[in-house]
Amino acid sequence: MKQRLIVATNNRHKAEEIKEMMMDLDFEVLSLADIGIDVDVEENGTTYAENALIKAMALRDLTDGWILADDSGLEIDALNRQPGIYSARYLGEDTPYMIKNSMILDKLMEAEDRSARFVCSIALVFEDGSYWITVNKCEGSISESIAGINGFGYDPIFIPEGYSQTFGVLPSEIKNKISHRAKALQAVVQYCKLLAEESYV
Numbered sequence: 001m002k003q004r005l006i007v008a009t010n011n012r013h014k015a016e017e018i019k020e021m022m023m024d025l026d027f028e029v030l031s032l033a034d035i036g037i038d039v040d041v042e043e044n045g046t047t048y049a050e051n052a053l054i055k056a057m058a059l060r061d062l063t064d065g066w067i068l069a070d071d072s073g074l075e076i077d078a079l080n081r082q083p084g085i086y087s088a089r090y091l092g093e094d095t096p097y098m099i100k101n102s103m104i105l106d107k108l109m110e111a112e113d114r115s116a117r118f119v120c121s122i123a124l125v126f127e128d129g130s131y132w133i134t135v136n137k138c139e140g141s142i143s144e145s146i147a148g149i150n151g152f153g154y155d156p157i158f159i160p161e162g163y164s165q166t167f168g169v170l171p172s173e174i175k176n177k178i179s180h181r182a183k184a185l186q187a188v189v190q191y192c193k194l195l196a197e198e199s200y201v
């Protein structure tokens, strides 16, 4: 029987991205929508890893199979690594990102250091409650102006290292190779492959 893996996200885009990356594995990858669960877990951890684990553990009580959950955010060095784990809530949960991004650019007007990074942690929780966690980063800098419509959130003000354009301008194929989430997913896929090869699945 195929190993069942539940992706603990309400974000359809994220779930599809993860399903695609896990395609090589002989797993039954299902999103929350696929199994008809709609929960909103309070992320009250103090780190990305803790929040990812809180989300995954909350789901473990509701369904069978392995659970995969992620947590991510943007760290801006000139702002003491804010917004960090509060990225979704920063400057108001309902404030449009166009406004949030322009407020961030205003805050950085005088900043000499524009370095920043996206961080993503993914937790994989097994049926017996044991777990495996990865934390991955995508280093870069905050642009001088808002640019592009690709991606979401802070993408129009984030320029990844080695590029001169924001994630908002760069094609999704590039982001999907070098982003914090892509790297974390690659680590998960590699770990799951190892488990499958060693017949732990």
Ligand code: IMP
Pocket: 070, 071, 072, 073, 074, 087, 088, 118, 151, 152, 153, 154, 155, 179, 181
């Ligand atoms: P979550 O991990 O889905 O809770 O995301 C937290 C927040 O971090 C998002 O709402 C965005 O504000 C920000 N964020 C995380 N990943 C990205 C990304 O790839 N691009 C832009 N913003 C991101």
